[in-house]
Amino acid sequence: MDRILIVGSGASGVHFALSVLRKGYDVTMLDVGKARPSIVVPSTKFSEFKSQLTDPVDYFLGENFEAVVYPNFEAEYYAFPPSKTYVFSRVAPLKIESRGFAPLVSFAQGGLAEAWTGAVYPFNDDELSDFPFNYKDIEPFYNEVAKRIGVSGAYDDLGKFIPLHENLMDPLLLDQHSAMLLAEYQKHKGVLNEQLKCYLGRSRIATLSKDINQRQGCTYLGRCLWGCPVQALYTPSITLNECKKFSNFLYLPGLYVSHFQYNSKGHITSVFAKSMEDNKSYEFPVDKLILATGTLCSSKIFLESIFRNENKIIKLHGLMDNRQVLIPFMNLKMIGQPYNPDTYQYHQLTLVIERDRPRENAHGLITTLKSAMIHPLIQKIPFDLNTSMWIFEQIRSGLGLVNLNFYDRRRKDNYITLQMNHATKNLNLSINYTPIASTRL
Amino acid sequence: MNSHDDFLFTLNQECHIFCYYLIKQEPDDYILEKYQKAHQIEGSTLNKHDNVFDAKLLKIARLHHYAARVVDAYSVVFFKHSIVRKKLILLLAILESCIPIPHYLNSSDQLPKSVLFLKMWKCLMTFCIVIFLGMIILLPVYITVIIGQKIFHKW
Numbered sequence: 001m002d003r004i005l006i007v008g009s010g011a012s013g014v015h016f017a018l019s020v021l022r023k024g025y026d027v028t029m030l031d032v033g034k035a036r037p038s039i040v041v042p043s044t045k046f047s048e049f050k051s052q053l054t055d056p057v058d059y060f061l062g063e064n065f066e067a068v069v070y071p072n073f074e075a076e077y078y079a080f081p082p083s084k085t086y087v088f089s090r091v092a093p094l095k096i097e098s099r100g101f102a103p104l105v106s107f108a109q110g111g112l113a114e115a116w117t118g119a120v121y122p123f124n125d126d127e128l129s130d131f132p133f134n135y136k137d138i139e140p141f142y143n144e145v146a147k148r149i150g151v152s153g154a155y156d157d158l159g160k161f162i163p164l165h166e167n168l169m170d171p172l173l174l175d176q177h178s179a180m181l182l183a184e185y186q187k188h189k190g191v192l193n194e195q196l197k198c199y200l201g202r203s204r205i206a207t208l209s210k211d212i213n214q215r216q217g218c219t220y221l222g223r224c225l226w227g228c229p230v231q232a233l234y235t236p237s238i239t240l241n242e243c244k245k246f247s248n249f250l251y252l253p254g255l256y257v258s259h260f261q262y263n264s265k266g267h268i269t270s271v272f273a274k275s276m277e278d279n280k281s282y283e284f285p286v287d288k289l290i291l292a293t294g295t296l297c298s299s300k301i302f303l304e305s306i307f308r309n310e311n312k313i314i315k316l317h318g319l320m321d322n323r324q325v326l327i328p329f330m331n332l333k334m335i336g337q338p339y340n341p342d343t344y345q346y347h348q349l350t351l352v353i354e355r356d357r358p359r360e361n362a363h364g365l366i367t368t369l370k371s372a373m374i375h376p377l378i379q380k381i382p383f384d385l386n387t388s389m390w391i392f393e394q395i396r397s398g399l400g401l402v403n404l405n406f407y408d409r410r411r412k413d414n415y416i417t418l419q420m421n422h423a424t425k426n427l428n429l430s431i432n433y434t435p436i437a438s439t440r441l
Numbered sequence: 442m443n444s445h446d447d448f449l450f451t452l453n454q455e456c457h458i459f460c461y462y463l464i465k466q467e468p469d470d471y472i473l474e475k476y477q478k479a480h481q482i483e484g485s486t487l488n489k490h491d492n493v494f495d496a497k498l499l500k501i502a503r504l505h506h507y508a509a510r511v512v513d514a515y516s517v518v519f520f521k522h523s524i525v526r527k528k529l530i531l532l533l534a535i536l537e538s539c540i541p542i543p544h545y546l547n548s549s550d551q552l553p554k555s556v557l558f559l560k561m562w563k564c565l566m567t568f569c570i571v572i573f574l575g576m577i578i579l580l581p582v583y584i585t586v587i588i589g590q591k592i593f594h595k596w
Contacts, residue, residue, distance in 0.1 A: 050539055057475045060538035065479045068534045070486075072522050336557045375534040383568050384514035385463060385529050390564060394557060 001025055002287035005271055007257045007301065009033060010111025013292030014239040015145070021246045029243070030273055030284065032107035033253030034086045036114065036237060042229040046222030046341045046371050059083070059226075060373065069376035080115055081226050081373075087115040091276060093256050094300065095426060097419055101433035105296050109253070110237030112294065117346040118205040118233050119365055120151050122163045126358040127408070135163050143167055149234040150208040150215065157189070158201035161352045161361060169209045171202045172218055175343040177334055177368035177397060182349060197354040203347050203365065206234035222371050224345035233346075255282065259305040260289055296416070300429045303418045307427065319414035319433060327364075327402040334398030341371045351402070360407045369399040411436070452477050455503050459532050462506035462513070464540075475535050487531065490524055494586045498525050498579070514568060515575030 004020055006013045009031045017027050040059070041052045050056045061067045062082035080088065087108045096103050106112040122142045125134045145151075146167035154171045155164060174182065185192060185200040192198045207228075210217040218232040231238055243249045255273040262268045271284045291298040299316055307313055347365040355361050374392065377399075381388035411433075419430040456476040460468040468476070480487045490496040502512040502525045509525070516523040552560070 056539040057471075057535050061534055064482050065531070065534075068479075068531055070530060071526050336552055336554065338551065373534070373537065375530055375537055378533065379526070379530050382517060383564070384510055384517060384571060385533060386510055386513070387564050387568050389463065389533075391561065394561070 004288045005286040006290040008293035011236045028250045030255045033109045039229045084115045095428040098431040152209040153204035154202035156201035157199045178348045199352045203350045208232045222342040315415045315417040317415045320410045323406045325404045331398040337397040339397035364402045364404040462509040511575045514571040
């Protein structure tokens with residue numbers, strides 16, 4: 001049987017690994033593989049959590065207070081807690097130059113999805129129209145993924161736009177604010193659907209609403225933002241651990257893959273990696289290579305391989321993007337209400353705005369504010385902090401955010417390539433992105 | 442006491458005043474320790490004043506929790522990046538990390554909307570009075586500092 005070598009332990013890598021391991025293939029996975037910090041006080045609710053930590057400030061703000069957002073912070077408030085810093089921290093060999101683009105890469109075990117919010121939506125036929133397959137062709141795989149990771153959702157108005165696959169679990173319990181929004185939608189949905197072409201329903205999320213296998217269903221601890229302590233929210237490292245149980249799986253962390261070598265027929269023969277610990281180089285022979293290090297890192301490996309084998313620097317055109325708009329909102333009916341911190345923290349409602357061309361429909365994830373760090377928000381209220389704190393206390397339970405996503409577009413003028421750094425003689429990944437003129441601010 | 446001890450002593454006093462201003466409670470040893478630690482991190486900008494007026498604002502804010510409120514109100518309108526704001530926000534971040542909820546920043550008032558609305562108006566009026574006080578007290582300080590700097594540069 002062919003030797004399969006997978007680079008990267010993100011979602012696509014681990015699920016491919018699991019599929020071929022079950023078929024009896026020998027699989028080796030090379031990964032930088034930064035490990036997740038251990039879970040603290042795993043079964044404690046958020047409302048009791050702080051008093052059980054030995055050093056809560058260290059936990060929430062970081063050893064160097066890196067999670068404190070000061071008044072001169074101009075970037076987008078998308079703060080990840082210190083416990084998730086390992087997901088986004090880069091490694092020395094990878095250097096990226098980018099224009100018009102803020103790259104996100106991960107060298108964590110499980111990849112970027114170790115810090116995701118669990119949204120899982122299958123593509124419909126309109127969205128797949130550029131591909132050589134339709135929804136029916138890949139539906140069995142959506143069913144399998146839902147079975148493996150656990151997807152909860154509901155059969156509701158969104159079924160018109162988002163296909164309903166098998167193995168969908170019952171949705172999670174709604175927090176009070178989300179429940180109110182959904183109830184209001186039900187009251188006014190005639191107008192919303194017909195005149196505004198707006199549809200609301202339950203989010204499809206990779207979070208268990210009941211126990212499955214050895215994973216516990218969500219117990220509403222309210223600690224999602226800091227890492228689900230019971231693994232109800234799926235992350236790919238769960239599947240990585242499942243792969244590790246196979247005797248035909250070899251997981252080698254601490255290795256940074258730079259490129260692969262191929263012969264005159266274009267067959268890949270080996271992969272080259274460096275140890276993160278001692279910088280030693282290793283060569284791994286391979287029959288079948290799977291690059292699963294994410295768009296940017298996989299592109300880097302591919303481009304560098306072409307360069308090293310053929311001394312050519314090529315451009316990969318057609319970066320795909322979707323535009324996102326973050327829309328904060330305040331629900332006046334919730335003013336003065338207390339909020340319950342012991343609820344599911346991420347989005348529970350999704351909206352679809354129907355356009356004339358179905359593939360251009362916009363999707364919005366609606367997240368109501370619960371237990372996030374709030375000092376970045378309080379300081380934005382234009383009063384002294386004492387007053388701002390009182391005002392915030394009254395409006396907190398009514399605050400929320402819509403993350404509105406427009407449709408994916410492949411833009412042939414945007415590209416990735418390599419740039420030689422003449423000082424260090426290293427090859428940097430160069431990302432060249434310019435939004436189309438009509439969408440520029 | 443050496444200058445480092447003076448520095449820590451001043452930070453402690455400052456933390457007591459600011460904590461009382463924010464939540465009407467005195468800080469415990471853990472909060473004091475964290476507040477001090479944040480100021481001693483390499484590269485911290487918490488000990489760097491933008492200018493002489495920034496330093497004066499901090500001195501005034503340290504006098505009393507009422508003074509801290511006046512300076513805070515003045516800063517949020519006229520001087521958003523003042524060192525006083527930075528320190529207050531740091532302390533707020535520390536407090537929200539270690540004070541257990543639901544008592545903190547979770548509305549337990551549950552007042553009727555009309556009463557809430559009146560309370561918000563009262564807040565707004567109080568803020569306007571505090572800002573007015575701030576302008577009366579701090580604007581002359583600002584003008585004095587500016588004139589002093591101009592005279593100093595002339596010489």
